Amino acid sequence: MDRQRTDKNGETSAQGRPTLKTLAFMTGLGVTTVSRALKDAPEIGAETRRRVQLVAKQIGYRPNRAGVRLRTGRTNVISLVLNTDREIMSFVSDIIYGVSEVLAETPYHLIVTPYSRSQDPMEPIRYLVETGSADGVIISRTQPNDPRARYMLEHGMPFATHGRTDMGLVHPYHDFDNHVFAMEAVRRLASMGRHKLALLSPPPGLTYYGHTLNGFADALSEVGASEIPFNTVSIDHTIEQIRTRTAQVMRRENRPDGFVSSAAAATLAIVAGIEDAGLKLGRDVDVVSKQSSDLLHLFRPELLVVNENFRLAGSDLARSVLGWIGGAAPGSLQRLVATSEVQAFSPPVSV
Amino acid sequence: MDRQRTDKNGETSAQGRPTLKTLAFMTGLGVTTVSRALKDAPEIGAETRRRVQLVAKQIGYRPNRAGVRLRTGRTNVISLVLNTDREIMSFVSDIIYGVSEVLAETPYHLIVTPYSRSQDPMEPIRYLVETGSADGVIISRTQPNDPRARYMLEHGMPFATHGRTDMGLVHPYHDFDNHVFAMEAVRRLASMGRHKLALLSPPPGLTYYGHTLNGFADALSEVGASEIPFNTVSIDHTIEQIRTRTAQVMRRENRPDGFVSSAAAATLAIVAGIEDAGLKLGRDVDVVSKQSSDLLHLFRPELLVVNENFRLAGSDLARSVLGWIGGAAPGSLQRLVATSEVQAFSPPVSV
């Protein structure tokens, strides 16, 4: 009846970190039983389960990730794929914070997989899928016909996109409603008597470029305003490029009296360009801009802003990927967030 | 003489991804030989080595990370530990980009380990060390007497700090010379006739708080200027807090005529506060600020700036950790980067 217990790890448990073997030795059970007791497997006695879990908690048992991963193929890793030279900064940290926030309460780790201008955007995706380095992936800079999404769908890799695709395939996404943003922006400008409007758009190629353009065009015709072409630059251009281009346009006789800008950093450049041309914000021209943190009103109180919350995007994307991994229907993990109202600066109460 | 070759994986190699067994089957060698041939082990024939490596390249063999990790304990992971609610945004993305840049050419992955206001900063460190989830760690918000550095040193976990410690322990770091920054800033202001200076400092507790304060004080006495106390706020305070505090101070009769600011976002708040008080930048007061991207001159051309390169910090920190892991002496992996000159706005050539 007495069992031989000479498990190497059981005896030497003091030095290394505890494993299932350690727990098995301490409880007098087999490692199989311990393993099953820790997850709430059906065929384990209620008392045994409690006992094992108690001991595990006491000695601070943590499953070895490599062991689990090797055996099951599950990595407990979510990868955030980032373009290292194009992504605008404030985006990234907020998204990471949002993702982290969600993953913190799970066994998942977040790994950042970069790719640079020089590389094919597919490369990191292929790497992740081929090596099975992650259980789920989050991508941004989503395109209407996105080869990355198609590839992951084909290969059964759960993922979520920041921004929608448009290829008839269903997958989780989080998107800001840029159609509504552009419409609201134009309406606001029109209500202020601005009727010759220019749009600083997202980079062509990304899905929300189209959304923004359509919203802009729809609202233009709704309010009877006209567009001043400004499509030789996008928010992916440098500050200097946007600035000089803005100054050029503002020196024409048929210059815009209103701008819609899809990014805060770009808005700084637009304003600088306006002022380079000797014009004044709020008098000669108004600007509506998206921003992700509340800084533009400090820059120029005349600016009109719409807030986009990237931290929310991050946590939403993380939850979606986890949901898909957990078996939820990808179609149920899609979210289009409404834009907030266009906000004008309201001075602090006690000035 | 003929060998039995019924390796399961050898035969079924078509479906899964290739392993050492697959390679062994294809080359007719043993898995040990293949393993050693892939790293450049000494006792493998030159031709065999070449043959194995050729086949491996051809079929796209990639070592299974879980296998390596389980066997060797090496994770091939570097962890960047981040405070999720305090870190100022642009920092984070730049550092991540810098780190990624370096790790991209190595087998290392970058994992982001967050901790939030509510948590003990030691918690993520303990987690990483106890679970052996990373081969190296990068931390920021470094303190003169930093328990995290001490703990990792005690437990043999290679790491690098963004900012120095001051407890007589030697470890890799990357730091910006904030002493020199503060001195140069004060000198510049003095040279413009500003002699009543206020400092918006880093948060007390962090090492570079001391560096900045000392540099500020040293230069004050050097140029014979005096300090207007401004230490009820730091760059960790909110924009609104800094703004209102600045406005208060600027309404006093003995108000500062110059500011030194340790962060760009905070500088926006200072300028707003100055203007709230009805004063004008460049006329009534000048401000020297650090910035990590070239935006402040757009905000107000009168601002004086010093650039700090966080991308460089990131790549430097990554290289240091890898160096330590690779056996280099930690003392040889320390870098204090000189501040660039204080820069005034120079208008674009063709305006």
Added chain:
DNA sequence: TCAATAAACTGAAACGTTACAGATTGCCAT
């Protein structure tokens, strides 16, 4: 009483890798 069944537990194998401790061969000096 005995088989059948359920409940609770268990050992062994496998995931892919590396390290240990041999094997096998050819070649040289004796």
Added chain:
DNA sequence: ATGGCAATCTGTAACGTTTCAGTTTATTGA
């Protein structure tokens, strides 16, 4: 010839986990 010795190669075990296929014990039904 033969012992010795490099130079190459090899099988086995182990890392920690989960799964498969049992095994043991107690309980039930007749």
